[in-house]
Amino acid sequence: MEYIYSVLILIGINIIMASSFNLIIGYGGLISIAHPIFFALAGYCSAIVSMKFGVPIPLAIVLGTLFSTVLSVALSLPSLRVSGDYLLIASIGFQLGFVEVIKNIEAAGAASGLTGIPALYSGPLRSPAFVVTILAVAALVVWLVHRMTHGDYGRAIQAMRDDEECFTSLGRNATAIKVAIFAVGSGVAGLAGALYAHYSQFLSPEQFGIIQSGLILTMVVVGGMGTTWGPVVGALLLTALPQAITFVNLPTAIMAPLQGMIYTGLVLLFLFVRPQGLMAKKVRQ
Amino acid sequence: MTLSLANVSARYGKLTALADVSLEVPAGARVAVFGHNGAGKTTLLKCAVGALPDMQGEVRFGGERVEPGAVYRNTRHGIGFVPQGHNVFKSLDVERNLTIAGLLHDAGYVSEVYSLFPILKDRRAQLAGSLSGGQQQMLALGMALMTQPKMLLLDEPMSGLAPVIVENVFESLVKINRSTGTAIVIVEQNVKATLPSVERAVILKAGRLVWDGSSDELAKKEDLWAWF
Numbered sequence: 069m070e071y072i073y074s075v076l077i078l079i080g081i082n083i084i085m086a087s088s089f090n091l092i093i094g095y096g097g098l099i100s101i102a103h104p105i106f107f108a109l110a111g112y113c114s115a116i117v118s119m120k121f122g123v124p125i126p127l128a129i130v131l132g133t134l135f136s137t138v139l140s141v142a143l144s145l146p147s148l149r150v151s152g153d154y155l156l157i158a159s160i161g162f163q164l165g166f167v168e169v170i171k172n173i174e175a176a177g178a179a180s181g182l183t184g185i186p187a188l189y190s191g192p193l194r195s196p197a198f199v200v201t202i203l204a205v206a207a208l209v210v211w212l213v214h215r216m217t218h219g220d221y222g223r224a225i226q227a228m229r230d231d232e233e234c235f236t237s238l239g240r241n242a243t244a245i246k247v248a249i250f251a252v253g254s255g256v257a258g259l260a261g262a263l264y265a266h267y268s269q270f271l272s273p274e275q276f277g278i279i280q281s282g283l284i285l286t287m288v289v290v291g292g293m294g295t296t297w298g299p300v301v302g303a304l305l306l307t308a309l310p311q312a313i314t315f316v317n318l319p320t321a322i323m324a325p326l327q328g329m330i331y332t333g334l335v336l337l338f339l340f341v342r343p344q345g346l347m348a349k350k351v352r353q
Numbered sequence: 354m355t356l357s358l359a360n361v362s363a364r365y366g367k368l369t370a371l372a373d374v375s376l377e378v379p380a381g382a383r384v385a386v387f388g389h390n391g392a393g394k395t396t397l398l399k400c401a402v403g404a405l406p407d408m409q410g411e412v413r414f415g416g417e418r419v420e421p422g423a424v425y426r427n428t429r430h431g432i433g434f435v436p437q438g439h440n441v442f443k444s445l446d447v448e449r450n451l452t453i454a455g456l457l458h459d460a461g462y463v464s465e466v467y468s469l470f471p472i473l474k475d476r477r478a479q480l481a482g483s484l485s486g487g488q489q490q491m492l493a494l495g496m497a498l499m500t501q502p503k504m505l506l507l508d509e510p511m512s513g514l515a516p517v518i519v520e521n522v523f524e525s526l527v528k529i530n531r532s533t534g535t536a537i538v539i540v541e542q543n544v545k546a547t548l549p550s551v552e553r554a555v556i557l558k559a560g561r562l563v564w565d566g567s568s569d570e571l572a573k574k575e576d577l578w579a580w581f
Binding site: 220223224226227230231233234235236237238239240241242 | 402424425426428429433434435436439440441442443444445449450452453454456457496497499500
């Protein structure tokens with residue numbers, strides 16, 4: 069049963085990550101690879117303030133989320149004032165740099181990782197409580213992204229992505245909308261990271277590498293970019309698939325590269341055969 | 354509201370696009386800006402709306418300073434800007450284009466735009482990208498009108514349109530000017546088609562203002578092309 073709980077928690081975390089990344093890349097058209105870093109920033113922040121300063125865990129989770137949000141604004145504001153391309157370049161630097169910084173900070177456990185993070189829940193109902201919490205947050209995030217991207221604000225986001233010059237000429241501040249989208253998406257990733265830290269009770273810089281960025285992007289591409297349910301389907305599929313493979317008795321030396329090949333193969337397959345993803349939007353003529 | 358450009362200059366790297374241009378456009382005027390490719394026409398409009406952060410000189414609209422690098426803020430003060438090529442949201446339908454344009458103003462103004470361009474009402478559920486060039490241009494004008502501007506700056510709105518459509522769009526512009534009092538500054542290449550619809554014309558040559566006078570006077574000039 070514990071295995072089922074852990075898979076459900078992983079699915080919930082991945083739905084949060086894929087939905088928030090979809091807000092940034094799918095709806096906002098902003099290309100960044102630093103999404104897992106905001107997950108990590110909040111995770112480390114929440115873990116450290118609760119461990120070193122005795123901050124209650126729920127408050128630590130809020131602080132971690134805010135920390136990620138503030139840093140995402142610091143990263144995106146100077147980049148997006150110039151051009152969207154700079155965000156990609158800045159995010160690559162941020163992603164690679166942050167992992168190296170963590171590896172050298174003793175208080176964050178350095179390269180060997182941070183252990184002994186207090187758990188949000190304890191006792192015999194710890195795992196089901198986590199499942200309920202994570203899935204509830206995932207549902208809330210899907211709803212939040214849907215609300216943000218539909219209605220007046222959603223249409224403004226779509227218009228901004230469609231033609232930024234036209235959008236600006238109508239008196240709308242495109243930079244403010246892009247920074248807001250990036251901040252909300254990164255803050256939500258931070259919330260997932262903080263929850264994960266107090267579930268797994270262990271964080272290591274290796275968990276937030278460029279591979280993780282690729283995995284989340286695969287979930288969004290396979291599910292369908294710019295759709296509400298695409299990232300949910302993508303997260304479900306790409307979390308369940310590697311778990312299913314583990315039931316096939318293959319040597320460990322083959323298993324890891326096989327998973328990587330499956331992700332890469334899926335992205336290539338979808339880009340060629342169904343670039344709109346599984347949950348494609350209806351195209352009106 | 355008067356648009357005033359005082360000693361405005363702009364450069365792209367080492368190239369001078371606009372050199373010490375001063376120009377006043379009073380409320381309700383219809384002014385055409387002519388010149389060859391690279392004469393500085395688009396740069397002039399960009400400076401007027403604050404789209405060039407590094408320009409020199411001063412631009413004022415209705416006495417307020419037009420802030421370089423803050424197009425969205427300047428357009429809120431009543432300058433409607435229709436840039437060339439980037440003027441409709443192609444993946445949205447006609448009505449959504451108009452309502453997005455009016456979000457900061459009065460979205461109910463759509464009916465006024467429809468009465469000015471009835472074809473847009475007929476096509477209101479159609480994607481803007483699938484409209485003909487002339488209809489897209491009408492939509493772009495309609496979107497600019499949704500911001501209820503005091504002055505419309507149009508960058509080559511007739512580019513790529515058939516002559517009959519050009520005539521329709523010019524008629525619409527004059528109608529807008531007369532019915533709402535919105536001043537119009539239009540950058541155009543097609544001098545002969547534009548002159549009957551404006552009262553005043555200015556000519557730019559290599560970034561300098563070389564002629565400023567009434568459109569009738571320019572139309573009568575035997576050596577019209579010598580000015581370009």
